[in-house]
Amino acid sequence: GQSLEQPSEVTAVEGAIVQINCTYQTSGFYGLSWYQQHDGGAPTFLSYNGLDGLEETGRFSSFLSRSDSYGYLLLQELQMKDSASYFCAVIDNYGQNFVFGPGTRLSVLP
């Protein structure tokens, strides 16, 4: 079976840095992705880690440690528009299936 854990809620202020952690237990592992979803909207892709280490895309970075079954999403220079839910997703069985975590609701305060 597969299970992913994320904090349910995180709050931070504009301009700050926030880290959203994701731990997983899966029967097979290919990579870890992150998606953003605004209220009433569809999930949109943020980043993908297929190998250990850090991937950087603008203000967002994502990290993966396969040995620890752990990853995180780092959001820098927070803006009000970053208020959304963030989901980690494991790709297992060599890219045949996506399993999503329960999501972390990020609130950015002025």
Add this chain to the structure above:
Amino acid sequence: DADVTQTPRNRITKTGKRIMLECSQTKGHDRMYWYRQDPGLGLRLIYYSFDVKDINKGEISDGYSVSRQAQAKFSLSLESAIPNQTALYFCATEDKNIQYFGAGTRLSVL
């Protein structure tokens, strides 16, 4: 126009009715997925298809069926709707480990 289009966007139906949710895509991707989203549970996979002749059950396929009519079309059916199928349903395509979601269908079963 959206690359992944879901119809209808909203649907209210009664217990026992058969309904179909439709998904079409212009991205040319072979892989397509159906998810349902419930508060606090993230996205759960119902069915997925890697091409027209390949249909696979996901985590929560009971009570649902699908049809892949063409590369561009993947429909989800509820043969006899029940209230606990009230949820937000998303269709997605996938290419190179990135999923692209439609805007979703909000279904209420009374």
